Amino acid sequence: MNNLKSAILKSLYFANVQSIAELSSSIGKSIPLVTQNVNELLEDGMIKESGRRASTGGRRAMDYMLDTSAHGCVIAVAIDQHSARICAYNILNESLAVTANVSCNLQNDDVAFIAIRDAIGRVYSQLDGRDVLAIGITIPGFVDPSTGINSSYPSTSPLHSLQETIEATFGIPAYLENDSSAIAIAEKHFGAARDTEDALVINLNWGVGLGMIINNRLFSGHSGFAGEFSHIPLANENKLCSCGKKGCLEVEASLLCVFEDIREALAAGERSSLEDAFQDSHDVAFPLLLAAYEKGDQLTIRALKKIGHMLGKGIATLIHIMNPEKIVVSGRGAAFGDVLLPQIQSSIQEYCIPRLAKQTTIEISDIPDVQLLASSCTAVQQMPWVKAGETELTKYKEKDQIASHRVS
Numbered sequence: 001m002n003n004l005k006s007a008i009l010k011s012l013y014f015a016n017v018q019s020i021a022e023l024s025s026s027i028g029k030s031i032p033l034v035t036q037n038v039n040e041l042l043e044d045g046m047i048k049e050s051g052r053r054a055s056t057g058g059r060r061a062m063d064y065m066l067d068t069s070a071h072g073c074v075i076a077v078a079i080d081q082h083s084a085r086i087c088a089y090n091i092l093n094e095s096l097a098v099t100a101n102v103s104c105n106l107q108n109d110d111v112a113f114i115a116i117r118d119a120i121g122r123v124y125s126q127l128d129g130r131d132v133l134a135i136g137i138t139i140p141g142f143v144d145p146s147t148g149i150n151s152s153y154p155s156t157s158p159l160h161s162l163q164e165t166i167e168a169t170f171g172i173p174a175y176l177e178n179d180s181s182a183i184a185i186a187e188k189h190f191g192a193a194r195d196t197e198d199a200l201v202i203n204l205n206w207g208v209g210l211g212m213i214i215n216n217r218l219f220s221g222h223s224g225f226a227g228e229f230s231h232i233p234l235a236n237e238n239k240l241c242s243c244g245k246k247g248c249l250e251v252e253a254s255l256l257c258v259f260e261d262i263r264e265a266l267a268a269g270e271r272s273s274l275e276d277a278f279q280d281s282h283d284v285a286f287p288l289l290l291a292a293y294e295k296g297d298q299l300t301i302r303a304l305k306k307i308g309h310m311l312g313k314g315i316a317t318l319i320h321i322m323n324p325e326k327i328v329v330s331g332r333g334a335a336f337g338d339v340l341l342p343q344i345q346s347s348i349q350e351y352c353i354p355r356l357a358k359q360t361t362i363e364i365s366d367i368p369d370v371q372l373l374a375s376s377c378t379a380v381q382q383m384p385w386v387k388a389g390e391t392e393l394t395k396y397k398e399k400d401q402i403a404s405h406r407v408s
Contacts, residue, residue, distance in 0.1 A: 004029060004037050006385040009046065012066050013091060013380050014189045017050050019061040038064060045070045066091050072131030075123055075172075076375035077116065079139040080179065080332075081106050081206040081256075083286070084116045085369070086123045089376045091133075093190070098126045103285075106140070106159065113158035117169060124170060135166055135174040136379030138371055140207060142225050143178040145382065150176065175382040179203060180227050181218055182374035183330050184211020185381070188218075190373065192328040192363045199326045200318055202229065203371075204333025204340075206256045207242075208249055208311070212322070230254070234314055253310040255333055258289060261303040272299045286332055293336055301339055308340040312347025319352050319360050330365035337364030 007027045012018055018026065024034045041047045048067040052060040071091040078085045082105055088098040100119040104112035124132065139162065141152030148163030158165055163176040184193070184201035193199035197216050203209035210229035212219040220226050230250035231243050241248035251257065266275060273295055277288060292300035315327055329337065329344070341364055348357050367373060 001385055002037075004033070005041055008034065008037055008041060009066065009385045010380060012047060012064060014377075016092075017063040017065045019053070019063055021061065023064070068092055068094075072133040073127065074133050074376045074379045075120060075135045076372045076379070077120060077135060077137040077166075078179070078369070078371035078375050079104075079106070079116060079137065080371070081140060084112075084119060085372055086119050087369070087372050088123055088127060088132075089372075091380075093373060093376060096127075098123050109153060109157045109159045113162070113165075116162075117166065120166065120170070124172075132170075132172050133385075134379035134383040135170065135172050136375040136377070137162060137166065137174060137176045138179040138182040138375045138378060139176065140179050140209065143176055143181075144224055145175065145177045145378075148174070148176045173383055175379050177374075177378040178209075178225075178227075179205075179371055179374070180209025180211045180229075180331075181220065182211075182378050183209075183370055184213055185218055186367065186370055186374040186377050187211075187328050187330055187365060188213050188216075189377065191330070191367045191370070192365055193326060196326045198322075198324050199328060200322060200324045201328045201330050201365075202311070202315070203331035204255065204311070204329055205331045205371075206254055208254050208314070209331070210318075229314065229318075232314060232317065234317065235310070249310065249314045253307045253314060255286070255289065255307075257307050258300065258303040261306065262292070262299045265299050265303075270299060273297045290335055293339070304336050304339045305343050308343025309347045311340065312344035313351050315344060315362070316348050316351035316357070319348070319356050323356060324360055326361045326363060328363050328365055330367070330370050332371070334365040334367075334370070340364070 008023055011023055011026045020031055020035055020038060024031045045067060047064050050063045050065040052062050054060065068090050073088050073090050073096060076087050076089055082103065084102050084104050086100040088096040090096060100122045102115045102119045104115040106112050120135065139150060141150040143150050150159055150162060153160040163174045167174040180203040183203045187193040187201045193201060193213055199213045201211040201213065203211065208230040210227040212227060231241065231245065231248045233247040234249045235247045235252040237252060238246050239251040240246055241251050262272065266272060289300060318327065329340065341362065344362060
């Protein structure tokens with residue numbers, strides 16, 4: 001398949017439906033050339049007409065969209081510090097209800113890798129021979145998507161070359177991206193940052209990551225590792241961070257802090273509606289926090305308010321430096337947005353220059369399982385597109401065709 005057709009398919013993936021004129025503008029090619037390739041894709045059954053638009057005075061434009069029956073699926077792998085979630089999606093980002101969830105402490109990298117690999121295998125085996133276009137993997141760390149290397153781990157670690165190992169294991173092209181960068185791209189295409197040229201997307205999870213959309217592009221910095229929001233020295237307490245430094249934002253503004261505060265309160269004799277559940281669980285578990293929050297557990301709400309205030313202090317710093325149009329609180333922590341947002345806004349009022357604060361909108365993401373969607377986006381954005389049934393690895397994995405981080 002030529003590069004132009006691949007670009008058309010990717011544009012339709014991110015936009016859902018587009019007219020010829022919109023496709024021409026999106027990919028920067030002439031209308032006659034786009035029309036020719038669209039007609040060929042229609043003949044091949046890879047796209048379909050989705051209907052004409054309302055008249056604006058002339059001939060009504062035809063919209064086009066991907067035809068799911070002609071395409072395989074994508075396996076999305078969302079990894080955080082303590083768990084991995086795997087889900088298969090069709091090419092319209094609809095879940096195929098084939099999932100796996102595993103606990104895996106990334107500090108124990110050998111055991112974590114085996115758990116992740118086996119979970120991917122379980123999802124793959126349930127797809128009943130359906131074509132898998134690619135495996136998209138998002139993970140914390142210093143990830144270079146052009147090489148698939150996560151340099152947060154030594155070269156001897158299976159997580160260092162996770163992309164290559166997964167690719168070799170399953171014979172399917174795999175693509176790796178930093179979790180916060182991928183979430184920013186997903187929010188730009190499908191979420192709260194969609195109509196925003198300059199947006200900062202905070203990935204609130206067991207850490208506090210940041211993806212920056214500047215002039216409609218993901219800003220990665222000189223070495224590709226921009227966005228280490230977790231490690232700006234703003235914390236009031238002198239706790240040791242996972243990075244080895246003290247005073248990092250992460251030690252007072254992450255979901256891990258919520259979990260630790262609840263445990264400390266229980267140990268001090270305070271009561272909780274989920275006291276037994278917290279005491280019986282020796283693993284960090286997001287479902288525990290979510291269940292406590294949904295039941296109105298006061299210890300959980302108090303701990304969330306605490307991190308919300310500190311997160312707002314960090315956001316005030318971002319506003320002073322970047323003057324963004326919008327800041328989106330995303331990641332798993334967005335589930336607690338009703339409690340977090342008022343605390344964030346109060347903290348911004350306390351720490352931020354009013355003139356700057358008024359020019360930045362703070363929003364909570366409404367994308368469920370955003371990191372899984374981000375993993376699917378990672379695969380589609382980087383893979384060379386081929387027809388269904390063409391599953392040879394070499395047809396996908398052409399290094400010179402790895403997509404840039406442009407997200408406009």
